[in-house]
Amino acid sequence: MSSSEKDVRLSVGDAELTVNPANGCRISSLRIGGTEVLRQGERYGCFPMVPWCGRTENGLFRNGDVPHRLPLNSPPHAIHGTGRDTAWRTARVGEQEAAFYYDLADPWPYPGRVTQTFELSEDSLTLAFGIETYGDSFPAQAGWHPWFLRDLGGGKNVEIAFDAAWQEERGENHLPTGRRIPPLPGPWDDCFGMPDGVDVTLTWPERLQLTLKSRAEWVVIYDEQAEAVCVEPQSGPPNGLNTAPRYVTPIEPLEIATTWSWRRL
Template sequence: MSNTDITLTAGDAEVTVRPENGGRVSGLRVGGVELLRQGDRYGCFPMVPWCGRIRDGRFRNGATVHRMPLNAPPNAIHGTARDTAWRTARASEDEAVITYDLGEPWPYPGRVTQVITLGADSLTLAMAVETYESSFPAQIGWHPWFNRTLGGTNAADTADAADVRIDFTPAWQEERGADHLPTGRRIDPEPGPWDDCFGMPGGVDVTLTWPGRLELKVASREEWVVVYDEPREAVCVEPQTGPPDGLNSHPRLVTPLEPLEATTTWTWRRL
């Protein structure tokens, strides 16, 4: 199938998927209101085969050291999948399946499959990394940019819109060094603004509330979430299978017998 834009619909929800632009969900509209920041770099992009930064772009697989391009000098950031075109495997009214074959600069062959499923009040994103050759460490995550405010249909509604509130109860916060990478120490969660990774051993559970408009819950069985709310226009809640630099600190091996799989579900309700 082609890799042109895909539109999914369910109830009054509508999602746009852009396989050719990094396999990202470029839009999520509920009742005609856009929840995601617009632009080629935004929406919600998949982070794979790693999440966040790799220190100095270097990671080890057994005795072999690899180095990724330093696209956020002095580090490598957010994987390779967001920078390439994905292929559409199939699409229906409310579900799309897209794939991406790992290749240069990533040193190991493998396939990434992402399934995007829209319900009337939910969006589920599922991803798997599999290989039939060499085993390698990998991570899976998603990087949504949620609009800080939800504008209405006129300028007055937009001007009066309140900022989103982020509510969650992490067990710990990864101490962040000056290089924006975890130091390896776990500390008590600190107040924001954040560009930080948190641990939620019972699974990611973060609620975004746009007062008087909408409540949206980001959930995942994974125990790591990065919250980034420093930008003026948007906030990011990023469930992932390990912390930044996790290829080195918390490696999860993809093997011919065991793929790496992860899922996140967003559910919403009107207020």
């Protein structure tokens, strides 16, 4: 393992963050007061969704009139981008912050660079992405897929609270139909719209409250598994490469950030 692939650990007060750049630059651990809050395992923690989020329909997208095909890693769709399957390089590590990058490559059809930064304080963690192009403009998305443990050991399950303006109606193919509907009760594997910015609170009774915010308008909430719940802020909806393309241009990178803040109960 080269020096650029070693786990990076940040620690401030009783908050401890571990990032694994070799395994998709995912957060492999976030411990608050000695308590792990993320599901453990090489597929879990919190991984980046880049250069697209969620499912891209049938692995197909267009850039103008040029069609492109992506690997069907969740047949019949392509899911969650390539960043989580890529070894990233460490750009810098400070006492409370670290930055990583990787260069876009096949199967993504356009050259560019993705950067991800982490900034830890005693009571918050801020994550940020930037996507820049080395040439042509292209549609892209970025977001995060954290797996928060449902139970932090207190025997009481996490409670999810949020106020969305709408829910993307989900079709039988797991993709948004294009209709916006009033938010439905869970369980969810659904995308919600928050035009004033993502704002979701997770409460583990008598243990911890964590609020996840982002200036992004979209969040996918997934709570259909027994072990963990996911709150995924992202720059566009699932299949957004096709339905709501956000272009990375030579003069305008794609940038997105999220802050998780917490307090003891």
